[in-house]
Amino acid sequence: MDYSQWVSVQREDGETVGYLDPCDPDYNQVIPRNILGHAVTEGCEYLTGEELLLERGIREVMDTWVLDDGSAERTEVLSIVEVSPQGIVLANALRTKALQPTERIHVSWPDIARRLTISHG
Incomplete structure (x- = not known):
């Protein structure tokens, strides 16, 4: 796009x-x-x-998110760490809150495919 x-x-x-x-x-x-x-x-x-x-x-940047909602591989609840034209960076929400090291997940910006959805759980 x-x-x-x-x-x-x-x-x-x-x-x-x-x-x-x-x-x-x-x-x-x-x-x-x-x-x-x-x-x-x-x-x-x-x-x-x-x-x-x-x-x-x-304000929605502060919400928790899931990647590719419904897929068996991605049920982890994530927090947005960074949003820029270079991409959207996410990490495990609980580990991030506890300031523990965690894997960074990169999603292309803009997320036109709507790979990210707000977590409802």
């Missing part, structure tokens, strides 16, 4: 809270995407999308 046309949405302090993915060349309709690149709603007007992302913030 080409994300070169995405417009970053930033809080007053400069922290990026998400992106607006244009549905048309004039950006009349956009898809608001969170910091991971997940669509948070369907297409909407530019200002509506911007307001939505500012309201949401980045």
Whole structure:
């Protein structure tokens, strides 16, 4: 996916809270995407999308996540350690909280394939 046309949405302090993915060349309709690149709603007007992302913030980064939810190989609960255009870095949530060494897992950014889902357990 080409994300070169995405417009970053930033809080007053400069922290990026998400992106607006244009549905048309004039950006009349956009898809608001969170910091991971997940669509948070369907297409909407530019200002509506911007307001939505500012309201949401980045609080979901603090949630716990599972990778490829439903696969037998990945039932581990993970925490996001870093998000950047170079990738999303995750680690075992409990070990990270306890400041213990743990394997780092790298997922491509943006996570358009939605390999990451919020843990519900």
